[in-house]
Amino acid sequence: DIQMTQSPSSLSASVGDTVTITCRASQGVGNDLGWFQQKPGTAPKRLIYSASILQSGVPSRFSGSGSGTDFTLTISSLQPEDFATYYCLQHRTYPWTFGQGTKVEIK
Amino acid sequence: QVHLVQSGAEVKKPGASVIISCKTSGYAFTYFYMLWVRQAPGRGPECVGMINPATGATTYTQGFQGRVTMTRDKSTSTVYMELSSLRSEDTAVYYCARGTLADWGQGSMVTVSS
Numbered sequence: 001d002i003q004m005t006q007s008p009s010s011l012s013a014s015v016g017d018t019v020t021i022t023c024r025a026s027q028g029v030g031n032d033l034g035w036f037q038q039k040p041g042t043a044p045k046r047l048i049y050s051a052s053i054l055q056s057g058v059p060s061r062f063s064g065s066g067s068g069t070d071f072t073l074t075i076s077s078l079q080p081e082d083f084a085t086y087y088c089l090q091h092r093t094y095p096w097t098f099g100q101g102t103k104v105e106i107k
Numbered sequence: 108q109v110h111l112v113q114s115g116a117e118v119k120k121p122g123a124s125v126i127i128s129c130k131t132s133g134y135a136f137t138y139f140y141m142l143w144v145r146q147a148p149g150r151g152p153e154c155v156g157m158i159n160p161a162t163g164a165t166t167y168t169q170g171f172q173g174r175v176t177m178t179r180d181k182s183t184s185t186v187y188m189e190l191s192s193l194r195s196e197d198t199a200v201y202y203c204a205r206g207t208l209a210d211w212g213q214g215s216m217v218t219v220s221s
Contacts, residue, residue: 034207043202043211044152055209087151091207095168096142096154 002026002090006099012107017078021102023071023088032092035064035073038101039084047086048073078104109133111203111212118218124191127215129203136184137161139206143177143188145199146214155201158186193219 003026013019023033031051036044046055048064051071061076075082083106088099114128129141143155156167158177165177176189186203200214 032207036208043204043214044208045211046207046209049207049209089152089208094154094157094166098152098154101151 001095002029002093002097004088004090004097004099006088006102008102009100010103010105012105013078014107015078015080019075019078019082019104021073021086021088023066023073023099025069025071025090028068029090029092031067032090033064033066033071034089034091035062036087036089036098037082037084038087044087075104080106109205109210111205111210113201113203113212113215116216116218118220119193121194121219121221123193123219124189125193125217126187126189127201127203127217128185128187129212130183130185131205132184134205136179136181141177141179141186142204142208143175144202144204144208144211145197146202147196147199150199152202155188155190160186190217193217195219 005024033051035048038044047058047062052064063074065072085101085103087101110132112130117125119125137160140157142157144152146152155171158165160179174191179186198219200216202214203212
């Protein structure tokens, strides 16, 4: 199975900050990677697909980059509604695997 | 608009089975794989398996093989997941999700407790 190592596991930030979350795959996944946001009690919501394509309706302050084994999710100018847990997912090879998650908390 | 509507919460005893349904609408049912993802309390999501609604072909994550069965009914655009020999570690929210997880059901809580 492909292991997805996500970091950091948590971070504290203020409204207006820029936040970066990274995900490293144990083997290459091309650009078959998505980023998801999850708030308590709700299903994950896809923000980014194909590593860098913004899902329709998602604010442009979210961006993704990378290919192969190293990927980044950047949130520019953090907003109050962005405090949540974020996961990466590789869907190159089954079983599709998620990162362990990054909880973004208010400083 | 795509909708995935799942069946309700279930409470089961260890060793029992549970069947969860996911009724879809708003898109061509046979065009997209459907995945089942579960999330235990306080944990990250994990893939249970996937089904090709066009053919019924399934792929299951190794840890669930032998205990999970995924099926579909093309006449009602519904997919089903049955998980058997339930144990306490199966307590989780189970989601159906379309394709590369662009759309998700609302989740079905399964509690396994004696």
